[in-house]
Amino acid sequence: MRAWQWIGYNTIAFVIVLTVGFVLALVGSGALNLRLVSRHLVVALVIATLGAILFGGALGALQWLVVRQRVPVPRKVWITANIGPALLAWLLVIMPAVITAQESGDDVSTAYLLAASQSLALGPLLGLSQAMVLRKVTSRWAWWIGANLASWLIVDAVIYLLSRLSEDLDVLTGRGSVIEVYLTLIATTPLTGRALLWVLAPSALTVPTSPPSP
Template structure:
């Protein structure tokens, strides 16, 4: 059978990626982009102040505004391009141009719009309100800008990831601290600061702000195609020495996709009895992980006590042997949980150290 070139392209574009860009690389790219962008914005601000005081064809408010807009566009193009490069290598169906354009429209033009009033009115820094007022305002502006930028970028990510709208929360969390850094750095120079020091301040401020942005959004990258961020937080805690009593209520479960072979890890509530563990998939019509447990003893892994250990899982439905016993075990442990009559349950037997009844049941 011959596979056409078009079919090969479609298959490549729909292939599920396996690994997100590393947080270190993503952070470095964001830091470099913001260093370049903030340097350009700082230089544009100084040139804009100079042009605003001049008259003639190359002076006045129009020329100053044009320079500030160009500086903002440089920042937007730099950040959008730096992020689009690893995303394009990771996501086959990702469209770089659309993502860069979305970033320019919000980050670039937004930054230019925020800078323009100070340039056109001749406020050169050092005379603004105190930081006690500026910093909360910067954080609030970052929250709004992050949510807006994340929304526009999420639209550009549609079709390339399974969960593009999670990018909104990632940016809404990342931009408030990044914007605080930007406002602090932008408030340090005065109108008399030499141009070289002004550009250096812009580069350092941009690098620090970009690093903050990169760390937060980079940590969320895997959530675009995998489990949500809060699931990863819980799993990391369960695997750490600081899990406390969390594993008395929750454990980690790893299953493999029956079609893709990919591993899926998620935290689940559980109950325990003499036959092993019992897990109930909440809203089973919406969840899919449990549908991969097709064999009577499907291989799984369980995270409890800080370690992943192998096990075997089986889906039990009403009428199957052992169903009522497993359902009763779970209902006794989680008395406030109402289980529908047709609720499937998952029985897990695993090879790790025995979980005593008092750990899973009160």
């Protein structure tokens, strides 16, 4: 397992998830029937669940290709650990923002961008959920929580400082470009990639390293 594999697979997943979500937001009420969503909680929950499955499925499946090289973690377990935090992001941040934009006549794609940038704060929650899975295979599982938290804090701090120097960098306020959101997500992966190598080092493993069943 190499750090560049973690960075590469996460990058692919982020591009897939944000691109599909952004396209759906551009399509607007014609495809998602957001006016119906604003009136029916069940429909909103269904769409949020589909969004979470997209995020958790894409990110979890690609991350698992790296994790499985070190530890026998079942694919379904790892993907499920990604879907939970993603569902919270959709329910608490993305869906309310898109529905509000639709009702007020604002641009839906802009609302999605704002929601996506705000949901970055839930990144450490993803690390916590994944750590619960890693607890069964490594004695350093708790460090994975800290690694994710530190990664997101460092990246957010750097972006904040850069935004003070350049008014064009507004990803933390939701006024930035989609590319800025992509780069913010990708920027967290080198730190977590190096941390994962240490967390899953052979000396820390508590289980045999036989290949896991899907």
